[in-house]
Amino acid sequence: MLKAIQGGSKKSPRGGRARPVYPSPSSRPIDNTQTRKAGGRWRDKFNAYLELNRHELFVSLERLVDTPFSSLMTIGVLAAALTLAISFYLVVANLNQLTLGLQSTSQISLFLRDEVQDGHARKLAEKIQLNPDVQQTGMISKAQGMQDFLAYSGFAEAIQALESNPLPIVIQVQPASSATEPRQLEKLLAEFRQYVEVDRVILDMGWAQRLRALIELFEQAVMVLSIFLAAGVLLIIASTIRQELHKRRDEIIICKLIGATDGFIRRPFIFTGFWLGFFSAIMAWFVVAVMVLALKNPIENLSGQYDGNFHVLFLSYPETFIFFIVASTLGVTGSWMILQIQLRQLIPE
Amino acid sequence: MLKFEHVSKRYPEAGEVLRNINFSLDHGEMAFLTGHSGAGKSTLLRLIAVIERCSRGHIWLDGASVNDAKTGQIPVLRRKIGLIFQDYKLLHDRTVFDNVALPLVIAGYGHQEIGRRVRAALDKVGLLGKENKYPVTLSGGEQQRVGIARAVVNKPPMILADEPTGNLDPELSSEIMKLFEQFQQVGVTILIATHDISLISKMNYRVLKLAQGELTSD
Ligand SMILES: Nc1ncnc2c1ncn2[C@@H]1O[C@H](COP(=O)(O)OP(=O)(O)OP(=O)(O)O)[C@@H](O)[C@H]1O
Numbered sequence A: 001m002l003k004a005i006q007g008g009s010k011k012s013p014r015g016g017r018a019r020p021v022y023p024s025p026s027s028r029p030i031d032n033t034q035t036r037k038a039g040g041r042w043r044d045k046f047n048a049y050l051e052l053n054r055h056e057l058f059v060s061l062e063r064l065v066d067t068p069f070s071s072l073m074t075i076g077v078l079a080a081a082l083t084l085a086i087s088f089y090l091v092v093a094n095l096n097q098l099t100l101g102l103q104s105t106s107q108i109s110l111f112l113r114d115e116v117q118d119g120h121a122r123k124l125a126e127k128i129q130l131n132p133d134v135q136q137t138g139m140i141s142k143a144q145g146m147q148d149f150l151a152y153s154g155f156a157e158a159i160q161a162l163e164s165n166p167l168p169i170v171i172q173v174q175p176a177s178s179a180t181e182p183r184q185l186e187k188l189l190a191e192f193r194q195y196v197e198v199d200r201v202i203l204d205m206g207w208a209q210r211l212r213a214l215i216e217l218f219e220q221a222v223m224v225l226s227i228f229l230a231a232g233v234l235l236i237i238a239s240t241i242r243q244e245l246h247k248r249r250d251e252i253i254i255c256k257l258i259g260a261t262d263g264f265i266r267r268p269f270i271f272t273g274f275w276l277g278f279f280s281a282i283m284a285w286f287v288v289a290v291m292v293l294a295l296k297n298p299i300e301n302l303s304g305q306y307d308g309n310f311h312v313l314f315l316s317y318p319e320t321f322i323f324f325i326v327a328s329t330l331g332v333t334g335s336w337m338i339l340q341i342q343l344r345q346l347i348p349e
Numbered sequence B: 001m002l003k004f005e006h007v008s009k010r011y012p013e014a015g016e017v018l019r020n021i022n023f024s025l026d027h028g029e030m031a032f033l034t035g036h037s038g039a040g041k042s043t044l045l046r047l048i049a050v051i052e053r054c055s056r057g058h059i060w061l062d063g064a065s066v067n068d069a070k071t072g073q074i075p076v077l078r079r080k081i082g083l084i085f086q087d088y089k090l091l092h093d094r095t096v097f098d099n100v101a102l103p104l105v106i107a108g109y110g111h112q113e114i115g116r117r118v119r120a121a122l123d124k125v126g127l128l129g130k131e132n133k134y135p136v137t138l139s140g141g142e143q144q145r146v147g148i149a150r151a152v153v154n155k156p157p158m159i160l161a162d163e164p165t166g167n168l169d170p171e172l173s174s175e176i177m178k179l180f181e182q183f184q185q186v187g188v189t190i191l192i193a194t195h196d197i198s199l200i201s202k203m204n205y206r207v208l209k210l211a212q213g214e215l216t217s218d
């Protein structure tokens, strides 16, 4: 912004419009009649502080507008990262919604010890049935198991050659619909393992549960990816602010020489970081909105053909709000980080 | 107001630029600091404003130790000093008004107070009416006066001026000096670095003379 202070270049000031340090007083008549009450000075200072902040906020906005090309490039890169992040977030949200209404039942098979008799097994099945997390139990006796085996496997002759029936009694447990979460199932399994009659417990997860587990994995991957994307956003903002810092080095030095605190010097850069985050959030939001609009009809048509009532989810109002807050905070944090590192290096005391 | 005790400053590249400097200025005193080019005048002023730290000795400003000022206290210390630079150090993308207003903005004044004080300061240096110009459209002397207005606008108890008349014709120079005298009369302590001997001799003020980094006469 500041050109060659020391070089004494006699170029006319930049083509941009005048950027007043402060609202020009010529537009406001001086109010000499104003009387100051006790404590008024503190109030004045506070008002001046607010005014300064408001003013600086828009001055830093103006600076971005003054260099539209480089600002847009930076915002575009930031928006790309943010777009990726929300897209993944929405994919997860939509997939979760997909499995929400789906009911598929898991099944637990209890293989009993060889010495357990049918009668005893039946009693055990009845006992298990009393568990509120269990919807239904069924028992496959040794004989029944053998019949099934003979019918479905090709080893009939080999099996018949055996003297005794090697197949165990199996109790099949269908968990109640209230107990479909992996954690609840795990609890049931642990319970069943404690029965002395039980040899082995096998969980046969329903496909919806499998899908859910898969989505959970995907969700974690997205989480990790989002952290990387956020780090990328921080770095891009930090590097942009760093360039700005170097461009305005002379100005910063002058301000320091006449008593500016670090806070005063930091402020415009923090605001720039805020604007960068904020505008890239807007851009990313629009890109994602367009994508969702484009995909909405095809997806919902497809879902209709399969009798589904799937509605493509977009960011809700609170989510949009949070997204904007997060993006702006990233902007502020990124510039704050680099200021913390560079301000001391740039201007050695 | 200002006190130097056995102050030395050495640069790794240039060696000992100031050697065992001792002097003090009372409240409301005005003094000139002279010496050949490279004698260390600017360096001495820089030590007071903590732009540099002295290598040895002790500096006191307004009862407070400059040596012990922590980084966080430097801004407060500098607001007690109106600095006038050899190379003006104006912000070239801001108007004259905004340049002069900067110390007040930094100190957190409201816009009414700022407007009044800036105009008063510009009036003093004879630049009223040029508020909306940019520094590059002004002559060297005018820029120098903008720098002076900026230094006095916050009514600091001390003014340090580095060659404040370097770019002014004799007539303007003596006007600026009269201005400094006016400040001195209201109790401001002023230290002016200059090698304009004729200017000094015309005025009857204390002269601190530096030669090869030592204070040779007081
Ligand atoms: N930052 C620095 N690093 C190293 N040496 C320096 C630095 N600043 C000044 N010097 C040296 O200190 C000496 C005194 O410099 P200074 O600027 O104080 O002189 P001066 O009396 O103000 O001269 P002039 O009248 O030309 O302005 C010079 O020899 C210069 O080379």
Ligand SMILES: [Mg+2]
Pocket: B041, B042, B043, B086, B162
């Ligand atoms: Mg000098």
